Amino acid sequence: MPSSSTLTRFLWSVALLAAVSLSVYAMFAQVHYTWNWAPTLAYGPQFFWGWLTTLGLSFGAMVVSIVVGFALMIGRRSPWIPVQLFCTGVVELLRGSPLLVQLLVGYYILATALRIGEPLLVGMVLLGCFEGAYLAEIFRGAVESIGASQREAARAVGFDAVQTYRYVIIPQAVRRALPGTTGQMVSLIKDSSLLSVIGIEELVQKVRLLNSSSYTALEGYLPLAVAYLIVTLPLSWYARKLERRFAYET
Amino acid sequence: MKLETHQMTKRYGGFLALDGASFQTSDDARVVALLGPSGGGKSTMLRVLGGLLLPDSGEVLVDDQPLPKDPEAALQTLRRNGFVFQGYNLFPHLSALQNIVLPLRVVHGLEESEATARAIELLTRLGLAEHRRKRPAELSGGQQQRAAIARALASKPSLLLLDEPTSALDPVMTGEVLDVVRELAESGQQIVLATHEISFARRVADWVVFLAQGRVEESCPAEQFFNQPTSKLAQQYLTGLSRYR
Numbered sequence: 001m002p003s004s005s006t007l008t009r010f011l012w013s014v015a016l017l018a019a020v021s022l023s024v025y026a027m028f029a030q031v032h033y034t035w036n037w038a039p040t041l042a043y044g045p046q047f048f049w050g051w052l053t054t055l056g057l058s059f060g061a062m063v064v065s066i067v068v069g070f071a072l073m074i075g076r077r078s079p080w081i082p083v084q085l086f087c088t089g090v091v092e093l094l095r096g097s098p099l100l101v102q103l104l105v106g107y108y109i110l111a112t113a114l115r116i117g118e119p120l121l122v123g124m125v126l127l128g129c130f131e132g133a134y135l136a137e138i139f140r141g142a143v144e145s146i147g148a149s150q151r152e153a154a155r156a157v158g159f160d161a162v163q164t165y166r167y168v169i170i171p172q173a174v175r176r177a178l179p180g181t182t183g184q185m186v187s188l189i190k191d192s193s194l195l196s197v198i199g200i201e202e203l204v205q206k207v208r209l210l211n212s213s214s215y216t217a218l219e220g221y222l223p224l225a226v227a228y229l230i231v232t233l234p235l236s237w238y239a240r241k242l243e244r245r246f247a248y249e250t
Numbered sequence: 251m252k253l254e255t256h257q258m259t260k261r262y263g264g265f266l267a268l269d270g271a272s273f274q275t276s277d278d279a280r281v282v283a284l285l286g287p288s289g290g291g292k293s294t295m296l297r298v299l300g301g302l303l304l305p306d307s308g309e310v311l312v313d314d315q316p317l318p319k320d321p322e323a324a325l326q327t328l329r330r331n332g333f334v335f336q337g338y339n340l341f342p343h344l345s346a347l348q349n350i351v352l353p354l355r356v357v358h359g360l361e362e363s364e365a366t367a368r369a370i371e372l373l374t375r376l377g378l379a380e381h382r383r384k385r386p387a388e389l390s391g392g393q394q395q396r397a398a399i400a401r402a403l404a405s406k407p408s409l410l411l412l413d414e415p416t417s418a419l420d421p422v423m424t425g426e427v428l429d430v431v432r433e434l435a436e437s438g439q440q441i442v443l444a445t446h447e448i449s450f451a452r453r454v455a456d457w458v459v460f461l462a463q464g465r466v467e468e469s470c471p472a473e474q475f476f477n478q479p480t481s482k483l484a485q486q487y488l489t490g491l492s493r494y495r
Contacts, residue, residue, distance in 0.1 A: 153339035156302055157401065158329035158357035167352060171343050246343075 064128025069135025392423030
């Protein structure tokens, strides 16, 4: 049996959902939108493939972004000045310029020069680098928030620099970086829609094709929003669960 | 043990924490107390003596052996010593037991079972056996400090260095911690203790180094220091501290 607070939260959620649904319905009734779901249903399998592409692409880019973010964070904290400057420059460049431009230059110039013709792979890496620059700053904030006394204690028990990171700083920083990282992962999934500019037929591109072939609009975009939420909501839920697992008083 | 420093300086930005500090204890000093006003250089001196901090210049000798000056070799010295800090500085994400087991395993290469046995033995000795699964935030200040002492003792350090271990504790918890330190001193553990607990220092210390403004004002056997301090600063310090106790 659920506790009363769980029950209260559930009832409130149902009530709020009902209120929002009603408002949305009223809005559509007002503009007399004529629904035509038949093309969308026929397009179902294509839609599903687009969704899988988005999913796989995002997952790959997440792995890349975490590796890139960690490397850039370590680089920015490096005592070696050229490394420090290089990583700071990369972070500022990636964060400060539009992803669209990075994708175009990265794919049509850089990847072509390197003779890599695989759009999925290139897209995954480019998206991962872009989001990794944001992660680097989230990670750096978390790592620098671990106080000097913890570093001193780590040294005092005899840990070297690597051991200090591994056993003292990172376990504590992970918890502080989690909320920001989750937000960035959700952004990453949504930003993956831009990869259509380098010819990847991910979810948004599939919906555009549907809309242009069957003259529909919302019948494509609404399922699109739902398809994204199916991934992003569980991600947020899982992150909250992780945060609780890492929770401890300091 | 014999501790000795020559013309030691240590600077933090514009602040001169140690300003040509020199002293030498007798050959058989066992419990050395670092006394003196706050900001006088006690904590810095303690860290340098234990190898946790490298001085900007000057030399440190422990039993006539100079301490290494490069960070890598200093780490080896450090690993033979144990440190206890004013703010406990336990690792908050680990239980009391893990705080002790982790360095034993990772730094000193003990097997998990061996390290756990050693940790439990120490926690039991310090009255914390039943709290071993708790994280630092679930322990009182006195319990945290005792856990920190257990962590410092785990590797059987040749030198135990305590930096104002009771300054953040109330009188009852102070008593708990000082009991532990006294027992350690009586069991023959070599100790360097920075403290403001004058009557405690008087009881356990056999050598006193009095620091003020980054310099050693006095270095002599404890009995002599407490009965006939020669420097004016030390006299003022002792009178000031004993006014209300």
